[in-house]
Amino acid sequence: MVGHAYSYKCSHCGYEEYYKQGHGYLVRPQHYDEYIASNQKFFHYEIHNKIETLAKDHPDLEIDATFRVFKCPKCQLLHGKVQVNLTEGDVLLHTSRFKCMKCRSRLKLTNIHRLKRATCPACGKNSFRRQNLATLL
Numbered sequence: 001m002v003g004h005a006y007s008y009k010c011s012h013c014g015y016e017e018y019y020k021q022g023h024g025y026l027v028r029p030q031h032y033d034e035y036i037a038s039n040q041k042f043f044h045y046e047i048h049n050k051i052e053t054l055a056k057d058h059p060d061l062e063i064d065a066t067f068r069v070f071k072c073p074k075c076q077l078l079h080g081k082v083q084v085n086l087t088e089g090d091v092l093l094h095t096s097r098f099k100c101m102k103c104r105s106r107l108k109l110t111n112i113h114r115l116k117r118a119t120c121p122a123c124g125k126n127s128f129r130r131q132n133l134a135t136l137l
């Protein structure tokens with residue numbers, strides 16, 4: 001259950017934001033029974049409904065939630081999201097897909113370890129740079 005936070009700061013306007021990657025306290029792999037028992041209202045309602053629907057046919061449903069960073073291929077903006085994979089055994093039944101809030105493009109998963117620079121969400125300049133690695137969640 002270890003995650004990292006990455007800090008990005010714009011060298012132009014000073015805007016700063018954190019992005020998380022990995023697992024956290026509630027964002028982690030768990031069995032359906034555990035999910036229901038804990039009565040979490042953590043996920044988006046669409047994902048919650050999907051979980052409920054799939055669990056009817058897949059009693060061994062596993063919910064794997066992870067913080068991930070996505071990038072819009074069009075505007076190069078970063079988006080921190082909780083990606084949820086719903087699996088049973090080795091079968092992937094559902095995975096979250098996200099769209100850019102600005103241009104509605106399908107977001108692409110990005111490797112934040114390699115991403116040194118992106119577009120600043122505040123000023124739109126390509127000067128949003130990764131700071132040194134931050135502490136654990």
Ligand SMILES: [Zn+2]
Nearest residue numbers: 072075100103
């Ligand atoms: Zn976009």
Ligand SMILES: [Zn+2]
Nearest residue numbers: 010013120123
């Ligand atoms: Zn900026």
